[in-house]
Amino acid sequence: MRRGGRTAKLKGAARSALRALALLPLALLLPGPATAQQPCRLALALALDVSSSVDAREYALQRDGLAAALDDPDIRRVILNGAGPVALTVYEWSGRYQQHQVLPWVLLSEAGDIDAAVARIGAARRAYTGYPTAIGYALGHGAGLLAAAPACDRQVIDLSGDGIGNEGFGPPLAYRHFPFAGVTVNGLAVTEGGADSEVVAYYLSQLRHGPGAFVEVARGYADFRRAMTLKLFREMNDLRLGDGATGSGRCCG
Template identity: 65%
Template sequence: MLCSHGVQAQEQTGEAPCRLALVLALDVSASVDAEEYVLQRDGLAAALLLPEIRQAVLNGGGPVALAAYEWSGRQQQAIILPWTLLRSEGDLMRAASQIASAQRSHTGFPTASGYALGFGAGMLTRAPQCDRAVLDLSGDGINNEGFGPDLAYANFPFAGVVVNGLAILGPDDGVYDFYRDQVLHGPGAFLEIARGFEDFGQAMGLKLFREINDLQIGSDQIKAPGCCG
């Protein structure tokens, strides 16, 4: 479904086809303060280096393509990790290091989740060709600027794309329902919960484990056996 140069490269090197194109979207809207931003950014970087995630990425029969961006208002999206094929432990370490060294792209803007989803859909059209395409949207609030997820799904290229959510619980009482009812999209989509930004890294580790291993379980959240503490 995506660009073909990845297949050509795989044919030349003889490696197994890419099995997952995964793009991670981190909320940097006005509700996220400086300390919470660091917890979110560093939590993601640390989750990528968990032993369970390393094993899932490197021993799954083909590379994973990973990218990440920050989002907030209508035009406030910024890529912090361009598409990177994770074939080795060195690739994982470099990706985690690049995310950990990111400087916050925007502050003080609203929560435009529809625009964030549209940006992610555009990124997936430029991903290496992979068996699955997943967009992973994290946030601590509901949409309060521009169109919502429903219009994003109707007007951007989401055919064959699964959208999972990570709802960060806190002052906004509606965030869980918003992510469950409006953000999740596609077969097997699921919602993970972080009980505050201090729990973000733990929740991200659980979610990455399910996404990379393509685990489809009929509940909003589940702790994978042996995963991530």
């Protein structure tokens, strides 16, 4: 084919393409709106006690109680209907170097995210047995996890346990030497002795830290699910009741 004929064909094809584009709706040619997700409102690190004072039955009640609390309909609504998603991680703690991340950071922005987190927590197997209670190290580990968390409006560590620290440094030194500026630490004290027990007093005087911090009380591990559900409800709503001492609010079911 001669060059002139080939050029004419190419020009004709170009004109046809331009005519086809002219027939398209203008909206299809313009860039669509950005689908920006709402900013994360809370980075929450849940810390579960697996020290030597927690036996196998109590561990199961603690693990399953957390999974059930996260799966509670009221907690699901709080997570999904809030102003932005919640970032969640779960770790076990006991001795100086015995910390294990059960659930890596996950952004809870839809029901399937919660389903997956509940399933992973419920299937967890205890990482350590027979170690002491090193609360300062547990807090330091939690501070490190928050440093790697998604950017969120608030940062909270939720530490559960049934005893006072008996190894290493305590919470005051942890708060002094780890990055806790702006971080809230709430406690879930598990006790058989009522709200005036030694562990509750320790959590109130030593553990509780930061804006709006409070301590919730579980009357034994059989009560862990109820206490954790109420605690999550307060944390995810950023409720600040009374002087932040032991929780007594109502929610859920």
